[in-house]
Amino acid sequence: MSFPWANEYQPSHPFMKWMDEKLPLPRLVYNSVGSGYPVPRNLNYFWNFGFLALICLVIQIVTGIVMAMHYAANTAVAFDTVEMTVRDVNWGWLMRYAHANGASAFFVVIYIHIFRGFYYGSYKAPREMVWLLGVVIFLLMMATAFMGYVLPWGQMSFWGAKVITGLFSAIPFVGEPLQQWLLGGFAPDNAALNRFFSLHYLLPFVIVGVVILHIWALHIPGSSNPTGVEVKSESDTVPFYPYYIAKDGWAVGAFGFLFCMMLFFFPNALGHPDNYIPANPMSTPAHIVPEWYFWPFYAVLRAFTQDFFFIPAKLMGVLAMFGAILVWFFLPWLDKSPVRSGSYRPTYKKFFWFGLIPAMLVLFYCGGAPAAEPYVMMSQLAALYYFAHFLIILPVVSAIEKPLPLPYSITEAVLGKDEAAQLAPTAR
Numbered sequence: 001m002s003f004p005w006a007n008e009y010q011p012s013h014p015f016m017k018w019m020d021e022k023l024p025l026p027r028l029v030y031n032s033v034g035s036g037y038p039v040p041r042n043l044n045y046f047w048n049f050g051f052l053a054l055i056c057l058v059i060q061i062v063t064g065i066v067m068a069m070h071y072a073a074n075t076a077v078a079f080d081t082v083e084m085t086v087r088d089v090n091w092g093w094l095m096r097y098a099h100a101n102g103a104s105a106f107f108v109v110i111y112i113h114i115f116r117g118f119y120y121g122s123y124k125a126p127r128e129m130v131w132l133l134g135v136v137i138f139l140l141m142m143a144t145a146f147m148g149y150v151l152p153w154g155q156m157s158f159w160g161a162k163v164i165t166g167l168f169s170a171i172p173f174v175g176e177p178l179q180q181w182l183l184g185g186f187a188p189d190n191a192a193l194n195r196f197f198s199l200h201y202l203l204p205f206v207i208v209g210v211v212i213l214h215i216w217a218l219h220i221p222g223s224s225n226p227t228g229v230e231v232k233s234e235s236d237t238v239p240f241y242p243y244y245i246a247k248d249g250w251a252v253g254a255f256g257f258l259f260c261m262m263l264f265f266f267p268n269a270l271g272h273p274d275n276y277i278p279a280n281p282m283s284t285p286a287h288i289v290p291e292w293y294f295w296p297f298y299a300v301l302r303a304f305t306q307d308f309f310f311i312p313a314k315l316m317g318v319l320a321m322f323g324a325i326l327v328w329f330f331l332p333w334l335d336k337s338p339v340r341s342g343s344y345r346p347t348y349k350k351f352f353w354f355g356l357i358p359a360m361l362v363l364f365y366c367g368g369a370p371a372a373e374p375y376v377m378m379s380q381l382a383a384l385y386y387f388a389h390f391l392i393i394l395p396v397v398s399a400i401e402k403p404l405p406l407p408y409s410i411t412e413a414v415l416g417k418d419e420a421a422q423l424a425p426t427a428r
């Protein structure tokens, strides 16, 4: 939305005036991330995570392009080319560790970004499109990360690819031909490695495209804020530059510090030791585990252990695993509360903190644990709550709960009063 009080772009330099007539790129920047973009004045640190996600995306693309210069997508040498990049290429170790840990950092940032959305109701109208595009980005990120993990062609790369592509075989009738078509063979091999490399290089740029749409869609209503009350007057906002550029800059510094700690002191902490063993189709690892960011969904997959009449357990697991993400697409319509922010929704808030968060943590834990008791039962209970939360609890609670009184405006929430807005002709 262009707020009537947004600063107007006024180029003073003749070159910038000329540019503004021919290709108004500086105007676009000014209106999107400059002084021409008014933003709610009360955004807390959770609103820094979108910007951090952008930084992660850039880190992944830059380090990935450099790594691709030294990588060969051939099962005979893929493992060695990655090791060679780390050992023999100048700064290769930094590129590899930044890329591998960057994927983890990206997912940490995105999970916080998404859960911020759950708590503050960022998915609600008028930002449904921002949310829907976000879910598309998340699915693309998962596909990209999965294919990236196959590339070093270590033991976990190979067996992870075998398990995950094997899931397609659960689809009735077309499953097995589909799996063979995806792999280009009966098992992960050269054909699969080549196509995964090609797609792993391509998808980040598709993500860039969807991120542009995501931010475009966000800039139509503008950002929400911790109160969930929409902007009413000029005093509710501050210009993006310098205020949020400075705050995002601070967040990037803090993130950079933690990221460097990871890179320089614990670069392999999140990696699986089996992936330092070259892929061997003749030797199955004791536990095949995906990367940590897939664990909650992997736990949902493994929570189905019994066939249900003619429906095999594996098929139900696959459907539930995809369903656990696809249900997010329906959130804007499942949540009927007129109040956006969890801070003013006492019942919803309890289910968020004492239901959804613990269920998600249990799923995280169980997804990385062996497929044995008590983890299977814990996954089943947590998965049950997870689906009940979105499909039953959220619609019911949002329809019947009595929210707390909302502040009149963002300014009132911040300063305790907002006389100017209440006297304005548009005031309720």
Ligand code: HEM
Residues within 6 Å of the ligand: 046, 047, 048, 049, 050, 051, 053, 054, 057, 110, 113, 114, 117, 120, 122, 123, 127, 130, 131, 133, 134, 135, 137, 138, 207, 211, 214, 215, 218, 222, 223, 224, 225, 328
């Ligand atoms: C590459 C991944 C992503 C990038 C670069 C990105 C970027 C951003 C940025 C810069 C913002 C504005 C600042 C902020 O509110 O934090 C934003 C807002 C938002 N994002 Fe994302 N995002 C990504 C993924 C996602 C995902 C996966 C979801 C949800 C599934 C999502 C949902 C949202 C929502 C709902 C908002 C509006 C928040 C509000 O104003 O309350 N985003 N995103």
